[in-house]
Amino acid sequence: MNRVVLGLSYDGHDFEGWQTQPHGRTVQDRLSKAIEAIAHDTVSIVCAGRTDTGVHARQQVVHFDSAVERPLTAWVKGVNNGLPPTISVKGAKLLDPEFHARFSAVSRTYRYYFYSSPVRDPFKRFMTWVHYPLDLQAMRSASACLLGTHDFSAFRASQCQAASPVRTLHAMNLFEETDHCYFEIQGNAFLHHMVRNLMGSLMEVGLGRQPVNWLKQVLESKNRSLAAKTYPAQGLSLWKIEYPEQYGIQDLFS
Known part of the structure; x- marks a missing residue:
């Protein structure tokens, strides 16, 4: 499994916070769909800090594990193609499984x-x-x-x-x-x-x-x-x- 780490920015005005909801109007829901379109599989995304409804992020960090091999450009440009203009993946990298978007943050x-x-x-x-x-x-x-x-x-x-x-x-x-x-x-x-x-x-x-x-x-x-x-x-x-x-x-x- 590859631990993929993404850096995100988003305008929170149109979203009901980060965390997934049944109605799907959250940042996590939109990001999950865009990532899964590239991975061709379901993913479980972990973020550094959950933002509330209407709150923005200049630098949000997330990670997920995937067995597929993709170039880093696919996790950036490819995922961005599936996102609204109010969310942007700024960069991607692969890190060892010891890295955790939430618990590794100081x-x-x-x-x-x-x-x-x-x-x-x-x-x-x-x-x-x-x-x-x-x-x-x-x-x-x-x-x-x-x-x-x-x-x-x-x-x-x-x-x-x-x-x-x-x-x-x-x-x-x-x-x-x-x-x-x-x-x-x-x-x-x-x-x-x-x-x-x-x-x-x-x-x-x-x-x-x-x-x-x-x-x-x-x-x-x-x-x-x-x-x-x-x-x-x-x-x-x-x-x-x-x-x-x-x-x-x-x-x-x-």
Whole structure:
């Protein structure tokens, strides 16, 4: 069996998340059909991180096993021929069976894009619109308490299936561009809706509705009902999956 590893990018607007569903309107469903057309067999695809409905991926990594011999170009161009324009295989490689798209990853990086403006901009469809001005420095200060290892139950969706709510955030930075901003968040793993729930609470601070130290109190409470609402999906992108250098995963996206 060959372990085939693919690097993907996709626009999540038209999909109900990554994971396969009976109705077939997911990224995994569309990718499986395109791969099976090349493999002439069924495949079981494993991804680095499952994205929710409407969430995008700049760098998603998947693997599957296949007994057929195909040139790497078939796993890229051939599979892309069977995909909609909103999903693209960026690269392919063969790796030893010890590689696992999910369990070999050492960290994951998400970005949440947003902009503040009196009116909505239709060209910013990958960002979340905030009607009122934001205190970005207050948001930076509030986010500092999230770094490190914590119980993130206060920012965990009720349907989350993770065995433990404990996660480690390695970095969380707010960047300002000319007409938009984004948080870049790197962690070992993330709970269901965790980033969007964090953004909802950070926005409460940025809008002046809550003080800077409120976020730390919510985190320590481990109580989801004390945190703010889940923020929209369109601003969130799975930005990068980090692996040990020996696997050369970044080559898939170069």
